[in-house]
Amino acid sequence: MIVMGVIIIPVTDSPLRYPGGKTQLKGFINELIQTNSIKDCTYVEPFAGGAGVAMSLLLTEKVQEVIINDIDSSIYCFWKSILEHTDNFIKLLEETPVNINEWYKQKYIQENKDKFSVLEIGFSTFFLNRTNRSGIITGGPIGGYSQHSQYKIDCRFNKKNLIKKILKIASYKKQITVTNDDASVFIDKVIKFLDKDKTFIFFDPPYYKQGKHLYTNFYTHDDHVHLSKKILSLKDYYWITTYDLSKEIMEIYNIKNQKIYRLNYSANNKRKAAELLFYSERTTLPETNHIELISNI
Ligand SMILES: C[S@@+](CC[C@H](N)C(=O)[O-])C[C@H]1O[C@@H](n2cnc3c(N)ncnc32)[C@H](O)[C@@H]1O
Structure with a gap:
């Protein structure tokens, strides 16, 4: 991490710059993989974008394999x-x-x-x-x-x-492995065939509120609902899903495994916005310094 005045630029292994990129979650996601004792892990990002977390975990050999998917050709x-x-x-x-x-x-x-x-x-x-x-x-x-x-x-x-x-x-x-599917299709086509004991999935869909402005492809309310059903059906898998803090998304997900979190490192307020974190029943959250788990909702 490079500190310049009060602006902190996270160092990323990805060659892409990505609006809303989640590289800063790499430490937390590594802890999740360790805490849940996922050996020879296949790490999956159905909304990969810059894939900063995937590249960091692979290049530091924390995971065995990565599968990155994005609908944007x-x-x-x-x-x-x-x-x-x-x-x-x-x-x-x-x-x-x-x-x-x-x-x-x-x-x-x-x-x-x-x-x-x-x-x-x-x-x-x-x-x-x-x-x-x-x-x-x-x-x-x-x-x-x-x-x-x-x-x-x-x-x-x-x-x-x-x-x-x-x-x-x-x-x-x-x-x-790189694929180019709609995330819901990718769940049926790829994720459902992976070994549940050796797979960790990080869902980072377009934001509910700002998604339209940031990305080439965007989700409507109904798309978010459809996606939530697909994700929630993956009960026996290890996964987390992050979202911008919005009441609609809380209502759509409506599960007990949800938290509000903030990134811990940043002196830059813009980057310190609170976000939503959902996790599967099988996933245990680690004790962590990488993010601030603010509360149960
Ligand atoms: C929030 S960004 C992901 C950022 C990524 N986690 C990172 O750190 O760079 C969401 C990504 O989802 C992709 N996307 C949008 N709709 C999609 C869909 N239906 N299926 C798969 N990917 C989609 C966008 O092209 C965008 O790259």
């Missing part, structure tokens, strides 16, 4: 291409200039995905994620279109560090 292509086209991805990263002209080219790829390969889409996703404000792929470039601001388009594009991260992840590729 741009995100899927990114993960697929760094794992299956590693050398070509690195070559693109080394050779592509990071300027506003290139930004328009990469945006064109993103808007015409049917004309491009997995590698081209994956690289364009990465390029726009690293050059757009807050990492939002559909957003505008850091520094604006005229690039007159103090921060320029390349200020989050440290090629050397990014190459290091990508190569490290690719060296674990035999232990990473």
Whole structure:
């Protein structure tokens, strides 16, 4: 973790910047896996996004294998291409200039995905994620279109560090599976076939309130209800689900295993917002310093 004045930037193993990314939960999730004595763990994220927790657990060898899923085909292509086209991805990263002209080219790829390969889409996703404000792929470039601001388009594009991260992840590729399904479909298609004793699942769906603004795909109220039924049906699995604090989500889930939590580390109030945590009947919560479990609801 790097402390700059009062703003704390969590260090992540993921090459993606992710709005609402949950890398900060890595310590807590590792404790969950240890407390529940899950040996040779397969760690699953049905809403993977930047997959910061998954990468950290795998790269520090706390889990045996990870399965990451996201409905967004741009995100899927990114993960697929760094794992299956590693050398070509690195070559693109080394050779592509990071300027506003290139930004328009990469945006064109993103808007015409049917004309491009997995590698081209994956690289364009990465390029726009690293050059757009807050990492939002559909957003505008850091520094604006005229690039007159103090921060320029390349200020989050440290090629050397990014190459290091990508190569490290690719060296674990035999232990990473990437899929591109709707999370509810993914539960039926993948999770239901996993060994319940060796699997830990972290559900991090789009926020109930802000999801629409942050992500390419978003959930309606009914989608959240549908998802909750699917998750709650996984009674014999180890899982947690996090959400923004909203009365609708509390009503939808309505189980005894729920807490309000706050991240413990942060001096930045914006990041210290309380969130909801739900967990399966099989899951025991650890004694933890990583997060502040504020109360039973
Ligand atoms: C809150 S973000 C996850 C962030 C992630 N935990 C991280 O740390 O980077 C939610 C993710 O869910 C994906 N998503 C949205 N709807 C989905 C769906 N129906 N099925 C699977 N993924 C979905 C979005 O594309 C987004 O990447």
